[in-house]
Amino acid sequence: MASPKELLEQRLNEKFSGENFIFNEHRNELTVSLDKKNIIAVCKYLKEEPELAFRLCEDITAVDWATRKNRFSVVYHIYSLKMNFRLALKASVDEKDCNIDSVSSVWNTANWHERETFDMYGIHFNNHPDLRRMYMPEEFEYHPLRKDFPLMGIPGSLSLPKNKN
Amino acid sequence: MGLEAKLNGNSFFTTTVDALTEWARKNSVWPMPMGISCCAIEMMASGDPKYDIARFGSEVMRFTPRQCDLMIVAGTVTYKMSHVVRKIYDQMPDPKWVIAMGACTSSGGMYRSYPVVQGIDQFLPVDIYLAGCPPRPDNLLNALIQIQEKIGRTKARDFQDKPLPRLTVVQPNGEFLQNN
Numbered sequence: 001m002a003s004p005k006e007l008l009e010q011r012l013n014e015k016f017s018g019e020n021f022i023f024n025e026h027r028n029e030l031t032v033s034l035d036k037k038n039i040i041a042v043c044k045y046l047k048e049e050p051e052l053a054f055r056l057c058e059d060i061t062a063v064d065w066a067t068r069k070n071r072f073s074v075v076y077h078i079y080s081l082k083m084n085f086r087l088a089l090k091a092s093v094d095e096k097d098c099n100i101d102s103v104s105s106v107w108n109t110a111n112w113h114e115r116e117t118f119d120m121y122g123i124h125f126n127n128h129p130d131l132r133r134m135y136m137p138e139e140f141e142y143h144p145l146r147k148d149f150p151l152m153g154i155p156g157s158l159s160l161p162k163n164k165n
Numbered sequence: 166m167g168l169e170a171k172l173n174g175n176s177f178f179t180t181t182v183d184a185l186t187e188w189a190r191k192n193s194v195w196p197m198p199m200g201i202s203c204c205a206i207e208m209m210a211s212g213d214p215k216y217d218i219a220r221f222g223s224e225v226m227r228f229t230p231r232q233c234d235l236m237i238v239a240g241t242v243t244y245k246m247s248h249v250v251r252k253i254y255d256q257m258p259d260p261k262w263v264i265a266m267g268a269c270t271s272s273g274g275m276y277r278s279y280p281v282v283q284g285i286d287q288f289l290p291v292d293i294y295l296a297g298c299p300p301r302p303d304n305l306l307n308a309l310i311q312i313q314e315k316i317g318r319t320k321a322r323d324f325q326d327k328p329l330p331r332l333t334v335v336q337p338n339g340e341f342l343q344n345n
Contacts, residue, residue, distance in 0.1 A: 136280075137245055144279055153279030158244035161251035161288045 004085040005030050011052065015045055029088065036074070036091040036100045043089070043106045046078065053082040057103070060113035062093075062121045066147040071095040072123055076103070099124040102131075120145035183320050190234070190260075191316035192222045194309065197233035197257060199250060201240025204267040204299040208239045211302035221309055230256040235312060237305070238289070241269040243280045251288055260319065264308050265291045268298045 002010070005025065012021055012032070022033040034042055046054040056079040063073045070092035079086050093100055102125035104110040114125045116134040122143035125131055132138065142149055142157060200208055211218045218224055227233050230253045242250055254263070265285050268274030271294040273283035285291060292315060293308045300308075334342045 135245075149279075151278055158280070159248075160244065160282065161248050 004083045031088040033090045043103045054078040054080045057107035064147045101126045102128040191313040194223045194235045195233045197236045198226045199238045204239035207299045211305045216302040235262045237264045238270045239266040242282045262292045264293045266295045
C-alpha cells in the first residue's frame with residue numbers, strides 16, 4: 001500500500017494537473033506549497049476525497065518573512081484521522097496584494113483561526129463571514145506579529161482607563 | 166463616607182469613634198478576588214486550611230465588588246482587561262484598598278511586551294506592591310497584615326472631604342433620581 005506521502009503526491013498531481021505543487025518533507029512532516037488561488041479547491045478536495053479525508057483543521061497561521069518578495073506565508077495545519085497523517089499547506093501572499101480566500105466554507109473552525117491571523121498579520125481573508133479582530137481592541141490600528149511592529153508597542157495606541165480619583 | 170463623614174473636628178467623641186471603626190474595619194477586610202491569572206492560584210491557596218486567611222478575618226471573598234473593601238489584583242493585566250479592572254474597582258464602596266499581587270501587576274513582570282500594562286498603578290491607586298512570581302500565600306498574608314496596619318492609621322477626617330459617589334436610582338414609577 002502506498003504511503004500517505006506517495007498517495008498525496010499522486011492524487012494532487014492527478015487532480016490538479018498543470019498546477020505547481022512543491023512537496024517538502026522534513027523530519028517526517030510533509031509540507032505542500034501551492035498557489036493561493038487554488039487554496040479552496042485543494043482544501044475541499046483534501047477534505048472530501050474519501051481516501052484522504054483531512055477532516056480536522058488544526059491551525060491556520062502565517063509567517064512574516066520581512067524581506068522576501070512574497071512577504072507572508074499562510075500556513076494550514078490539517079490532519080487526517082483516517083490515515084493518521086498530519087499535513088501542512090503553505091501559500092505565499094504578497095504585501096501589496098495582501099489577501100487570500102477564506103477556507104471557513106470548508107472547515108468551520110477556520111473562522112476563528114483566520115480572524116486571529118488577520119488580527120496579528122493584517123492578511124485579509126476574502127469571503128470570510130465575520131472578519132473582526134480576535135485579540136486586540138477593535139480600534140487598534142496595527143498588526144502586532146508583523147516584523148516591523150516594535151516589541152513594546154506604539155505609545156498611545158492602546159487606551160487605559162481614565163484615573164478618576 | 167458613612168457616619169464619620171458627618172462628624173467634624175478631632176473631638177474626644179470622634180477619636181473614640183475612630184478607634185472603634187478602625188478596629189472593626191481592619192479585622193474584617195472583605196477581599197474582592199480579582200484573579201486574572203496564575204497568582205490567583207496562590208490567592209486561593211491562602212484561603213485553604215493550611216494558610217487560612219480566616220485567621221485575619223478576610224475569609225469572605227466576595228464575587229461582587231459592592232460588598233468589598235480590598236481588591237486583590239492577582240495576575241497579568243492587559244490593556245484590554247484594564248478597563249474591566251477599573252470598572253470593578255469603581256463599583257467598590259469607599260473606603261477601599263488595593264493590593265497589586267505579584268510581579269506582573271506591580272511592573273508588568275516578565276511580560277515586557279505590547280499588550281501588558283507595565284504596572285497597574287498607571288490606572289489604579291495601589292496600596293501594597295507584593296513581590297514574587299507568584300508570591301507565596303504567606304506573602305499575601307503579610308500584605309494583608311500591612312493593609313490592616315494601614316487601615317488602623319486611618320482617621321475619620323481622611324474620608325470627610327470625599328464626595329458621595331454619584332448614583333442613579335430608578336424609582337418605582339420609572340423616574341430616575343440622582344443623589345447629587
